[in-house]
Amino acid sequence: MQRVLVVEDSKVVQQVLRHLVAHYLNVAVDFAWSLAEAKEYISNQNYTLALVDLTLPDAMNGEVVKYTLEKNVPTVVLTSKIDEYKRQEMLEIGVVDYVIKDNRDSYHYAVKLVAQLLRNQGCKALVADDSLLSRSLMKQMLEKQLFDVQVAHDGEEALKILKKDAEIKLLMTDYAMPTMDGFELVKAVRNFRGRDDLAIIGLSGAGKHGLSARFIKYGANDFLTKPFMNEEFHCRVLQTMEQLSLIADIKESAYRDDLTGLYNRRYFYQFAESLLKETARKNSLALLDIDFFKAINDKFGHEAGDQALKQVASLLRSSFKGFTVARVGGEEFAIVLADISLEQAYPLLDAFRSRLAAYDFVINGQSFTITVSIGLANFQNVTLTSAMRLADKALYQAKAQDRDCVVQQS
Numbered sequence: 001m002q003r004v005l006v007v008e009d010s011k012v013v014q015q016v017l018r019h020l021v022a023h024y025l026n027v028a029v030d031f032a033w034s035l036a037e038a039k040e041y042i043s044n045q046n047y048t049l050a051l052v053d054l055t056l057p058d059a060m061n062g063e064v065v066k067y068t069l070e071k072n073v074p075t076v077v078l079t080s081k082i083d084e085y086k087r088q089e090m091l092e093i094g095v096v097d098y099v100i101k102d103n104r105d106s107y108h109y110a111v112k113l114v115a116q117l118l119r120n121q122g123c124k125a126l127v128a129d130d131s132l133l134s135r136s137l138m139k140q141m142l143e144k145q146l147f148d149v150q151v152a153h154d155g156e157e158a159l160k161i162l163k164k165d166a167e168i169k170l171l172m173t174d175y176a177m178p179t180m181d182g183f184e185l186v187k188a189v190r191n192f193r194g195r196d197d198l199a200i201i202g203l204s205g206a207g208k209h210g211l212s213a214r215f216i217k218y219g220a221n222d223f224l225t226k227p228f229m230n231e232e233f234h235c236r237v238l239q240t241m242e243q244l245s246l247i248a249d250i251k252e253s254a255y256r257d258d259l260t261g262l263y264n265r266r267y268f269y270q271f272a273e274s275l276l277k278e279t280a281r282k283n284s285l286a287l288l289d290i291d292f293f294k295a296i297n298d299k300f301g302h303e304a305g306d307q308a309l310k311q312v313a314s315l316l317r318s319s320f321k322g323f324t325v326a327r328v329g330g331e332e333f334a335i336v337l338a339d340i341s342l343e344q345a346y347p348l349l350d351a352f353r354s355r356l357a358a359y360d361f362v363i364n365g366q367s368f369t370i371t372v373s374i375g376l377a378n379f380q381n382v383t384l385t386s387a388m389r390l391a392d393k394a395l396y397q398a399k400a401q402d403r404d405c406v407v408q409q410s
């Protein structure tokens with residue numbers, strides 16, 4: 001469980017931060033006013049990150065930062081001003097980054113930075129560079145941003161690692177490397193990992209004009225010139241990862257049904273098609289249709305009908321964890337049971353059918369029950385159209401057999 005500690009002594013700033021945190025962070029957050037209070041929190045909880053004000057009434061000289069870092073809590077510093085000496089000191093003691101509180105947008109930036117760092121936690125990154133010094137420095141800097149970092153000595157090694165590990169989300173690659181240079185690496189990687197799926201930042205020594213544009217043309221998301229400033233490195237990486245997260249969020253919402261939060265028809269078709277390509281697997285497909293749903297709308301109103309659909313969706317979600325459940329029509333749902341044969345699927349669906357039939361729906365003070373008819377079909381070595389046709393035929397038979405039952409077609 002991720003948890004964040006915010007230490008800030010100004011009432012107004014704390015209020016602004018509370019508001020932003022509620023909007024951007026989906027984790028538990030504690031707020032302390034002083035170093036003493038921060039110590040108390042840290043002695044009782046484990047924190048993923050701390051966002052701390054450099055000057056507190058009981059810690060005028062940044063002692064709170066030293067304390068959080070001593071306790072191994074990665075720390076982002078908020079400060080009203082910073083001179084070169086203080087900046088160096090902060091970076092040397094190991095803060096992730098610092099944010100200068102000189103306008104309203106700074107707080108926004110600080111909280112968004114924390115949000116992205118939380119997303120980075122456990123996210124895999126790869127550094128490809130033939131220079132040991134540069135490789136180690138970047139590894140260290142990415143670890144500060146909570147990435148799980150691997151390294152490669154040249155392009156070929158990096159390519160091998162990327163081919164094996166689809167979970168790597170960020171590649172930092174130098175241009176000049178033996179065996180395969182940065183351009184060749186980016187070109188090769190883009191054959192199997194898209195821009196939205198893997199972020200690539202190209203690096204090269206100063207004075208090599210035109211490299212940045214070429215890196216980007218070959219498929220890199222951004223470019224950095226060595227030597228770079230600590231802050232520039234952090235900003236570029238964070239910004240690139242933020243773009244990746246935003247695209248992932250947009251994709252995710254395009255695949256979700258607004259009312260129930262289940263996957264929608266579009267996702268279902270894409271997922272089902274891709275699963276069918278994996279011929280070695282034994283899969284099943286179920287279509288579920290609520291019985292006499294029109295009567296529920298007519299009797300209790302459309303709003304109550306919506307609530308009932310949400311509850312059915314939630315029961316489906318909890319009953320079919322690990323499987324793909326989608327709302328494919330108004331009161332129609334589909335479940336793809338990967339690696340589950342027809343014989344194994346039948347009892348699972350029948351158990352859900354009886355669980356639903358016994359469930360007491362209480363909406364707007366009215367109590368009622370709901371049943372479903374289920375059509376089940378084999379989902380292996382077939383086309384999606386024919387599997388859907390079979391499941392639909394089975395569903396039609398279930399409706400004809402007095403509903404509230406499962407019928408299978410192989």
Ligand SMILES: Nc1nc2c(ncn2[C@@H]2O[C@H](COP(=O)(O)OP(=O)(O)OP(=O)(O)O)[C@@H](O)[C@H]2O)c(=O)[nH]1
Nearest residue numbers: 289290291292293294295297302303305306330331
């Ligand atoms: N409240 C609500 N109703 C919906 C939604 N989508 C579809 N419906 C309703 O679902 C009902 C489906 O009715 P029918 O196709 O006649 O089917 P049924 O009443 O369930 O009867 P059988 O399927 O034959 O058991 C219609 O009244 C639609 O208006 C929705 O998002 N919200």
